[in-house]
Amino acid sequence: MHHLLSENVQSGDWKNEKHVPVIQAPANVKKDETFELVISIGEEIPHPNTFEHHIKWIKAFFKPEGAKFPIEIATVSFDAHGESDIYSDYFGTVKTKIQGSGTLYALSYCNIHGLWENSIPIVCE
Amino acid sequence: MHHLLSENVQSGDWKNEKHVPVIQAPANVKKDETFELVISIGEEIPHPNTFEHHIKWIKAFFKPEGAKFPIEIATVSFDAHGESDIYSDYFGTVKTKIQGSGTLYALSYCNIHGLWENSIPIVCE
Amino acid sequence: MHHLLSENVQSGDWKNEKHVPVIQAPANVKKDETFELVISIGEEIPHPNTFEHHIKWIKAFFKPEGAKFPIEIATVSFDAHGESDIYSDYFGTVKTKIQGSGTLYALSYCNIHGLWENSIPIVCE
């Protein structure tokens, strides 16, 4: 009985569990300087991409050190799952800038296996 | 230090805390019969709606009793926060049908105060 | 050969063509006073809702009389198309307020039959 949605958000090691969103960003970035942030699923273990079973979106958030609330940076929505045999891979690169160190989070959704999350620290000077 | 995004999802009593998404649905619904589901924020205590501070979206999920994963039902995105003095209220009615009892969840996002959640049980016969 | 996406947006009479989004709003609203706006698809002629063929979203826009650009009011995304036999109907009620007369627009997307649109005038005093 999980009364909270957040208790239903799953995590794990993305090298073993294909649903876990992977976050790639430089370990160190400069204050107020644009950097690339990659959010993806399934690069190690591919996830199905069919009408019946697919990843719908990945969201990226950032929470500055000492802050209370995560800020939404970007959402990448994967919209083609076989229409005319067109497929959207579960991969997105976005660009952002921040003002200090903190934590990058990713939240993703599989239409069969629900919500998954991951996070990495990022140092910003 | 919250390493998991899900540890940053806040909850509370919507009568006292203006960010908590409110879920309204019939206490009892019939199997495979469409019902209305209302997701909203701030009906008791209004939340600001300005360029600098506003609610961006509410998502609704459902998890059948005994199931492991929540299924996304609908997302309502509030897109106008003062453009030409047009405002989107934090209110959405959607329609859905389910096959058995379970839990309805809402997840919402304030651009300043982060992620909030709520849930209610629903009986389906 | 349609070089512009906008040339691929289809319209028609929603009573005969099931893809056309229907917009329902009061014919007259008061300046700066919240009103309900219903966007839906298929109330006259139902549209399929299967993994392979479904409506994904409807967006609502408003353009004040004399203004140049439409403002996005809300997006309703229909996310369940048979997962655990849960279905999202193509229906959303949102609430908004405006400052003067103009045109309400809806834009919707079927994963097989592409983009569709509709509009209605609204008088605001």
Added chain:
Amino acid sequence: MHHLLSENVQSGDWKNEKHVPVIQAPANVKKDETFELVISIGEEIPHPNTFEHHIKWIKAFFKPEGAKFPIEIATVSFDAHGESDIYSDYFGTVKTKIQGSGTLYALSYCNIHGLWENSIPIVCE
């Protein structure tokens, strides 16, 4: 008096008009082989990124030659516009695969200046 939303979608040369979404993809791709698709705004002439004025999203579509309807490939939503001085740049790389030549489209939205579009042909063998 534009009764159709599609008549309000603007286009132009992205080198002179900062709102026009830029689409970058290989001129030639292989059938059923993943390629990178970049959608962005403002690389030549930067667009403001403030609470009051910003780009909210870019959508990418593909229409195969001879097909009637564009298929949505991906949506990139830019969600941070100054919250804690965090900013989302108007840039997204996604990955997709197609089965034949056609047209790639982008549709984007500025909260002040409305809807904009662009397209490029893509050869697929």
